[in-house]
Amino acid sequence: MSTVKTKYFEYGSTELNYLTYMDPVLGAAIRRFGRVERQVIPxxxxxxxxxxxxxxxxxxxxxxxxxxxxxxxxxxxxxxxxxxxxxxxxxxxxxxxxxxxxxxxxxxxxxxxxxxxxxxxxxxxxxxxxxxxxxxxxxxxxxxxxxxCMERPNVVSWGDLAIRRGTKKLYGLQELTKQQFDEYRKCYSPYGSVASIYLWAISFEKDY
CATH class of the missing domain: 1.10.340.30 (Hypothetical protein; domain 2)
Known part of the structure; x- marks a missing residue:
């Protein structure tokens, strides 16, 4: 059996500080979670x-x-x-x-x-x-x-149900329109991928 090579998505204080500055609500979640590791397949x-x-x-x-x-x-x-x-x-x-x-x-x-x-x-x-x-x-x-896989820095997928769910949970929204989602995505840019990593964590967190 082969072992597929994996690693963790690379990010650091630059991305976290920027997201926290641009979006204090997301920043609070970042502080609460601490570093979230995202496994990638290169x-x-x-x-x-x-x-x-x-x-x-x-x-x-x-x-x-x-x-x-x-x-x-x-x-x-x-x-x-x-x-x-x-x-x-x-x-x-x-x-x-x-x-x-x-x-x-x-x-x-x-x-x-x-x-x-x-x-x-x-x-x-x-x-x-x-x-x-x-x-x-x-x-x-x-x-x-x-x-x-490619670790591109600015990916926030509207098509990902978990990311949409995490966005709604983070901001206390009952519904989320594509227009609202795009505004959040612009706010996260150019570090949307790190925002996505935290939105996934929020989406799957119990009793958030």
Whole structure:
């Protein structure tokens, strides 16, 4: 079984001080939580597969499938997985739709139809445009790659239900419009990704 390399999203006092200054409400939450670590998967392909597995399922379910994939296939690389069928991938516990998407993406990469390495040279919007051209990849998945893999500094995803829930809990809102969300996102810029890390923590905190 391979061990997928992970690390923590890198941030420090610059980001925390800026967010606290710009938004005292978020600043209070930052002080209350202390440092929140966010694990990231630096390899884009590996992170892409993990994020597809996690679409519309719980973290626990996604991690179960993820563990089975590593146990079954070893290294999660395009070249290694290319030798397996979509049925073999699906047998790890995901839907056939996800398995086919992963298989199709693997083929595009191995056959030279999609260049993952170029993504690191592109802007956030260009990365999203490239990724959503792949089967099964929508804007939310692309934004998660930006934050949870590429460590881009200013990602706050409207499409992430937990981030929206955390925003409502933080500011005591019954409803949250896209316009309100965009105003908060502008306030967090250029360190929106660190704000997202705290919004996730707030979202999952009990009895907040």
């Amino acid at each position: 390899d884009i392909f590996t992170a892409l597969v993990y994020t597809i597995i996690g679409q519309l399922v719980s973290v626990r379910s996604a991690n179960t499938v993820w563990s089975r994939m590593q146990l079954t296939f070893g290294d999660i690389t395009p070249e290694n997985l290319y030798t397996y069928t979509a049925d073999s991938i699906q047998a790890c516990g995901m839907t056939m739709k996800k398995a086919i998407c992963i298989h199709d993406i693997i083929e595009k990469i191995v056959q030279g139809q999609f260049n993952l390495s170029i993504l690191n040279t592109l802007s956030d919007s260009e990365v999203i445009k490239q990724l959503i051209s792949l089967p099964g990849i929508g804007r939310w998945t692309a934004e998660m790659i930006l934050l949870n």
